[in-house]
Amino acid sequence: GAPARRAPVRATVTVDAAVLAANDALHAAACERSDARYRPSAPLVAYAGEWERFCFPASPEAYAGVDAVPPCPFTAVDLACVSTRPLLSAEQCAVFLADAQDVAASAWDLPAAAAGAEATYARRAGTTVEVSQLPRGRELFNAAVLPALFPAVVAAFPDALGDVPPARLRVQAAFVVKYNASAGQTELGYHRDGPLVTATCALNCPSEFDGGGTLIEAKDWPRSPAPIRLARGHALLHPGNVRHGGAPITSGLRFVLVVFMYDSRTTDHARHCTVRAQARLDGALREQRGSAQRRAALAAAARGFHDALACGAGDRSEAAHVGLGHAFLELASYDGAAALAAALDNLEAAVVRAPADAHAHTMLSTACLAAGLTARALEAASAAVEADPASPIARNNRGLILAALGRSADALRAYADGLRLDPSNAELLVNFGVSAYDLGETATAVRCFRAALDSDPTHARAATNLAQLQLGGA
Numbered sequence: 001g002a003p004a005r006r007a008p009v010r011a012t013v014t015v016d017a018a019v020l021a022a023n024d025a026l027h028a029a030a031c032e033r034s035d036a037r038y039r040p041s042a043p044l045v046a047y048a049g050e051w052e053r054f055c056f057p058a059s060p061e062a063y064a065g066v067d068a069v070p071p072c073p074f075t076a077v078d079l080a081c082v083s084t085r086p087l088l089s090a091e092q093c094a095v096f097l098a099d100a101q102d103v104a105a106s107a108w109d110l111p112a113a114a115a116g117a118e119a120t121y122a123r124r125a126g127t128t129v130e131v132s133q134l135p136r137g138r139e140l141f142n143a144a145v146l147p148a149l150f151p152a153v154v155a156a157f158p159d160a161l162g163d164v165p166p167a168r169l170r171v172q173a174a175f176v177v178k179y180n181a182s183a184g185q186t187e188l189g190y191h192r193d194g195p196l197v198t199a200t201c202a203l204n205c206p207s208e209f210d211g212g213g214t215l216i217e218a219k220d221w222p223r224s225p226a227p228i229r230l231a232r233g234h235a236l237l238h239p240g241n242v243r244h245g246g247a248p249i250t251s252g253l254r255f256v257l258v259v260f261m262y263d264s265r266t267t268d269h270a271r272h273c274t275v276r277a278q279a280r281l282d283g284a285l286r287e288q289r290g291s292a293q294r295r296a297a298l299a300a301a302a303r304g305f306h307d308a309l310a311c312g313a314g315d316r317s318e319a320a321h322v323g324l325g326h327a328f329l330e331l332a333s334y335d336g337a338a339a340l341a342a343a344l345d346n347l348e349a350a351v352v353r354a355p356a357d358a359h360a361h362t363m364l365s366t367a368c369l370a371a372g373l374t375a376r377a378l379e380a381a382s383a384a385v386e387a388d389p390a391s392p393i394a395r396n397n398r399g400l401i402l403a404a405l406g407r408s409a410d411a412l413r414a415y416a417d418g419l420r421l422d423p424s425n426a427e428l429l430v431n432f433g434v435s436a437y438d439l440g441e442t443a444t445a446v447r448c449f450r451a452a453l454d455s456d457p458t459h460a461r462a463a464t465n466l467a468q469l470q471l472g473g474a
């Protein structure tokens, strides 16, 4: 029978009917887009194999994050499933690989999950190409992949999706991800995919690369997850919003076919509200600081994230709390203490939901510093570094907190750690320069500001600081 532990299903009555109607319209448009590109063009075929299952953490106390509880409609045994029979033949994999090789280098793009991420992370990320851009792959996808994949998805999650006819599934996105060790495009950081279910299919053999595989954050908890390395043609299925990533390869090439799927019958209100609010927040952050437009856009973003939370987004992801916290943090420069307190509440809620999300910890530390909570700020900044030791942004942020605490020498070390990861990062160079100056090392400071301007000639703080030191005769 179905395990008892399940995410609560939220009533959406507190959300304006117009918002729900807008979500339904977005959902309908998404289904139409899906139908135009990706539709099974042959009869569906039942999946004849078994599934190797991975469960949500047995003790939710041990893993405090959202992934301690299966997201509705999934159950405790639905963290991830690996096929015991291939879904794609070697020949079918070869078609995708040949297409992927023929597609112009310019067609490859950074994955959506990396698009909003910091530049250095994005540089390490694998690149993607949409299946709809692959002339032979697109045909094959509709003629053979979807007819096998839709029934397999339902079969893999019988408790959760047993009532969903496979033909009701739709594709939000389908793309080939290419990891290339010699190009430094080796991994994909932890993230959540939007829609109901994600399928990741291996297109080449694990002998063609070292490392790699899919990391499911809550798998093997409290140990760090062993990567799931699929044999060619095999599929990994998991709820889309389970936190996961692509483990770094250390040599060779790794190709996977990734498909995001959802039920055409169900509008995902939490997701649509979150996506809409995030777009508003991104827009607000582009408005002039201090302007009325910025304030209005931030308030609209906050309302959107509120709606998302009212639809249950907080039960599934940290994203709405991070977004709401970010919006309130920015609103604090207009509205003062009440907004700052709301920012802190939401960012604390976010790190509870995603204890290994460096971005959430970094946002929290910034808010704590603004509120004068320096000890908590440093704790959160250190948690961000621990969550993502390869992130120069997390190192930079920790340096800023240490500098604000008057610990210039410690700040300098934090920036130096960041610069080892990203030697030409202008922000790190400027901040290193400032702390060096605070420690009386003016010549070093001048060198750092110059180096920052070399790598980013538009860096205003580097230019101002350099001019000031040169005026001072340094």
Ligand SMILES: O=C(O)CCC(=O)C(=O)O
Binding pocket: 111, 113, 177, 188, 193, 200, 213, 214, 215, 244, 245, 246, 247, 256, 258
């Ligand atoms: O490379 C993998 O195994 C994961 C890919 C992934 O998570 C994605 O493309 O969204």
Ligand SMILES: [Fe+2]
Binding pocket: 113, 191, 192, 193, 198, 244
């Ligand atoms: Fe993903």
